[in-house]
Amino acid sequence: MSRRITIVSKPPKLERKKRVAAYARVSNGKDAMLHSLSAQVSYYSNLIQNHGDWLYAGVYTDEAKTGTRDSRAGFQSLIADCRAGKIDMVITKSISRFARNTVTLLKTVREFKALGVDIYFEEQNIHTMSGDGELMMTILASYAQEESRSASENQKWRIKRNFEAGIPWDGTLLGYRLENGHYIVVTKEAELVRRIYNEYLSGRGYPSIAKMLNDEGIPSRFGGKWNQSSISRILSNYTYTGNLLLQKTFRENHITKKRITNMGELPKYHVGDSHEAIIDMETFQAVQAEKARRAARFIKKPAPKKTYPFTSLLVCDTCGKNYRRKVTKTGPVWICDTFNSLGKAACASKQIPEPTLQQVTADVLGQKDFTHELLCSQIQHIRVCNENTLIFCFKDGSEVTRKWKDRSRSESWTDEMKETARRKTLERSKQNA
Numbered sequence: 001m002s003r004r005i006t007i008v009s010k011p012p013k014l015e016r017k018k019r020v021a022a023y024a025r026v027s028n029g030k031d032a033m034l035h036s037l038s039a040q041v042s043y044y045s046n047l048i049q050n051h052g053d054w055l056y057a058g059v060y061t062d063e064a065k066t067g068t069r070d071s072r073a074g075f076q077s078l079i080a081d082c083r084a085g086k087i088d089m090v091i092t093k094s095i096s097r098f099a100r101n102t103v104t105l106l107k108t109v110r111e112f113k114a115l116g117v118d119i120y121f122e123e124q125n126i127h128t129m130s131g132d133g134e135l136m137m138t139i140l141a142s143y144a145q146e147e148s149r150s151a152s153e154n155q156k157w158r159i160k161r162n163f164e165a166g167i168p169w170d171g172t173l174l175g176y177r178l179e180n181g182h183y184i185v186v187t188k189e190a191e192l193v194r195r196i197y198n199e200y201l202s203g204r205g206y207p208s209i210a211k212m213l214n215d216e217g218i219p220s221r222f223g224g225k226w227n228q229s230s231i232s233r234i235l236s237n238y239t240y241t242g243n244l245l246l247q248k249t250f251r252e253n254h255i256t257k258k259r260i261t262n263m264g265e266l267p268k269y270h271v272g273d274s275h276e277a278i279i280d281m282e283t284f285q286a287v288q289a290e291k292a293r294r295a296a297r298f299i300k301k302p303a304p305k306k307t308y309p310f311t312s313l314l315v316c317d318t319c320g321k322n323y324r325r326k327v328t329k330t331g332p333v334w335i336c337d338t339f340n341s342l343g344k345a346a347c348a349s350k351q352i353p354e355p356t357l358q359q360v361t362a363d364v365l366g367q368k369d370f371t372h373e374l375l376c377s378q379i380q381h382i383r384v385c386n387e388n389t390l391i392f393c394f395k396d397g398s399e400v401t402r403k404w405k406d407r408s409r410s411e412s413w414t415d416e417m418k419e420t421a422r423r424k425t426l427e428r429s430k431q432n433a
Contacts, residue, residue: 020048021057023078023092037061044091057087079108082117094123168244168274174221174234175278183239183275190278192218196234197279197287205294206231235291241284242277245270309372310334310357310382317385319347325354330407336384349384353407357390360404364392 022044026037041059048056058081062074081087090112092098098121099105109128112119118129171178175189199209210226220226238245245268314323316336323334332354338347358370361382365374383391392400 017053017055019057019086019088020051020054021078021081021087021090022048022059023061023075023090023098024059025062025072025074025097037063040093047091054089057081079111082112082115085115087117089118089120091120091122093121095121095126168239170239172221173237173239175240176275185276185278189221193234193240193278196231197283200231200235200287201283201290206235235287238284240277240279241281242275243270243272244274309370309375310354313375313379314352314382314384316347316349317383317391318349321347323352323384326351331355349386350388352384352404356404356407360390360402361392364400364402 022040024037024040024044026040041061044059045056048054060074060078062072078087078090082090095105098119099108109119113128118127120127168178168181168183173183175186175193176183177186178184196209196213199212204212206228209231210228213220213226218226220230234240308325310323311325312322314334315321316323316338319336319338321337324337324340326333326335326340330353333351334354334357335351336347336349339349339351361375361379362368362370365371365378367374378394380393380395383393385391388404388406390402390404392402394400
């Protein structure tokens, strides 16, 4: 009976399921009400998990973050996981939800393409891995960015109109509530503001006042703990005098949204007697004067930089850094800055005792005693080389080489060190007697 042999071809490689994630973002309370994050998370979770060829890789979210900023935590986590090779495709609602900044969008898309990660924008029906995907995105992102700029300009216009009308914008101020564009005093909170001002004028500092309020269990405006910054802001807020100073800060642009102190770039608006005062002007000014007085105590005038005869003249031939003066137990020495900072492993140079350096320099200049004036008038620089070698480079282009000798052990000892050694010798003699 003959055997039948069947040649079986190699089984086909099974296709790995595509790992799919989603990104969702809401930028404000109104948007959050209409399209809540929880609803978006549920939608994308069901969409991905019900697709037979996909593996669920999570939904990344950001709340109350604008699409023009790169600091979105969820967005950054998505990028990190894509770089780590955990995701093959990202689904998001639209280009404006993903990023309104054209530069940020294209930079992210191109990085994802290099990583082999596709982004699918549902509203525009665009896959970034497709041939015309990047062109379409560039056009649409530009529209999204212009929309963001337009919204920003409209917001600025509205704020400016409010400023011109003397309407405050900060509704979070301790002691007041903003009602119909006007500040209304909250009696209990106003008493706390007055107490903070009085405590400061009585001698307490920011940390002391914050600790006192925390120890007494008195919450801050929104129920949190007090700290130095919150106390400082209250003691600096001109609004407590019953007047308004508006547009003290402004946003750099609609992309970065960085807050900048207004130093005259835009007009400021002063509104006198706009609301009931909590702090009288005399008390407010007294606090500002006291703050300035205390701050002045901690402003140290920079000490004048000391220079010595060899400052900037000694150059290490090993590493090229300048030598600097350093006072040690055995007296002042000149030492390579690299050796002094990083040790012998970085620069195997030697320190030179200042008296030795002065004596060698005097010999080179043909003088009995060292003089600073002659050194400065004749020497361009001094190269400090290995084997105790100094090369004096004169301003006329000539050079003189000299060797210097290490100090003997006895010469290295100070009077204090000698006295300590003498005392120890006497103690040992008494113990052996």
